[in-house]
Amino acid sequence: MRLYTSVFTFITFLALVVSCSPKLHPEAELEKVERRKTDVLVAALDTMSQLRPTYFYSKIKCAYSDTNQNKSFKTSIRMVKDSAVNALITFATIPIINSIVRPDSVIITNRQDKCVIRRDLDFIKEQFGVSFDYRNIEELLLGLPIGFDTTQKYFQIHDPHNYILSSHKKREIRRETRNKPERDRNGRLIRREDRDNRNGEEEGEDVILKYYLTNDLRTLKSIFIDSPDDTTNIQIDYLTRDSIDHYLVPNEVQMVIVTPRNRLVITLDYERTEVNVPQEIRFVIPEEYGECSETEANKPEEEEPE
Numbered sequence: 001m002r003l004y005t006s007v008f009t010f011i012t013f014l015a016l017v018v019s020c021s022p023k024l025h026p027e028a029e030l031e032k033v034e035r036r037k038t039d040v041l042v043a044a045l046d047t048m049s050q051l052r053p054t055y056f057y058s059k060i061k062c063a064y065s066d067t068n069q070n071k072s073f074k075t076s077i078r079m080v081k082d083s084a085v086n087a088l089i090t091f092a093t094i095p096i097i098n099s100i101v102r103p104d105s106v107i108i109t110n111r112q113d114k115c116v117i118r119r120d121l122d123f124i125k126e127q128f129g130v131s132f133d134y135r136n137i138e139e140l141l142l143g144l145p146i147g148f149d150t151t152q153k154y155f156q157i158h159d160p161h162n163y164i165l166s167s168h169k170k171r172e173i174r175r176e177t178r179n180k181p182e183r184d185r186n187g188r189l190i191r192r193e194d195r196d197n198r199n200g201e202e203e204g205e206d207v208i209l210k211y212y213l214t215n216d217l218r219t220l221k222s223i224f225i226d227s228p229d230d231t232t233n234i235q236i237d238y239l240t241r242d243s244i245d246h247y248l249v250p251n252e253v254q255m256v257i258v259t260p261r262n263r264l265v266i267t268l269d270y271e272r273t274e275v276n277v278p279q280e281i282r283f284v285i286p287e288e289y290g291e292c293s294e295t296e297a298n299k300p301e302e303e304e305p306e
Contacts, residue, residue, distance in 0.1 A: 038156040044217040049148045054081045058273040066264045078279040086281045100283045103134040115292035143250040163213040219248045233258045245275045
C-alpha cells in the first residue's frame with residue numbers, strides 16, 4: 001500500500017507541482033491583462049489567504065501516474081480549520097486507507113494489512129523532498145496561496161497575459177536554474193552540478209514560489225514551487241473552481257511533481273463539496289493493529305474495479 005500512502009500524504013500535506021514543459025500557466029488564457037502595481041497583487045493574495053472556511057468536505061476522484069504505473073482511487077476529505085484533516089481512501093466503496101493530519105502529526109491506518117503509521121510532519125519531506133506544515137496542507141486542498149507570508153517581500157514578474165508574483169527576483173530564479181542538475185525526458189536526474197560555491201557555508205533551504213493570479217485577482221490559476229537544494233519541482237494548476245457560500249473552491253486540479261527519481265502526475269476532481277457544514281471527524285485505531293513494517297508498506301496494490 002506504499003503508493004496510496006504516499007499519494008495521500010502528498011494530497012493532504014503538500015502542495016506542489018513541476019511541469020517539465022516550459023508552460024507554467026494554462027495556454028487558453030491569452031487575453032492581455034491590464035498592468036497592476038505589485039502592491040495590488042500582494043493585497044489580492046493576502047485577501048485570498050484569509051478566506052478559510054471553518055469546515056470543508058469533498059469527495060475527490062484521484063488519478064495518479066508516474067514513470068512506472070497508473071492508478072486511480074477515491075478519497076473523502078473532511079477538514080476542521082486549524083485542527084485536523086481526515087482522508088478516507090476507498091476501492092470499490094470499501095475503505096482501505098484512513099488518515100488524519102493534525103498540526104503536529106500524521107496517522108495512517110491500513111485496513112488490508114491491519115497496521116498503522118504514526119509520524120510527525122517530517123514524513124512529507126521524506127516522501128517528496130519539500131517541507132510542508134499543517135497550514136500548507138489546508139492551503140493546498142482549498143486552493144489558497146501556499147506559503148504566502150505577509151512579512152516577506154514579493155516581486156512581480158511582468159507577463160502580458162498573466163499576473164505573477166514571485167518570492168524571488170527574476171535574475172535570482174535564473175541563477176538557481178543554471179545551478180540545477182539536468183534531467184532526462186522522464187524527469188530522472190542524470191547529472192548534478194557542484195553547487196557548493198558558498199565558501200564552505202552550509203546551504204539553507206531556498207524555495208522559490210510563483211503565484212499565477214486570475215485576471216480578476218479573485219483567486220489563483222497556478223502555483224509553482226521549486227526547491228533547488230532538493231531538486232524537487234512542483235506545479236499545481238487549478239483548472240476550474242466552484243463558488244460555494246462565497247468561497248471559490250477547487251473543482252478540477254492537476255499537479256505535476258518532479259523529484260530526482262520520479263515524475264508524478266496527479267489529477268483531482270472534487271465532487272459533492274460542502275463549505276462550513278459542521279464535520280465530525282471520527283478516527284479510531286483498532287486495538288489489534290500493529291505498526292506497519294517496511295515489507296507491508298511495499299506490498300503490491302490491486303487496481304480499483306471500474
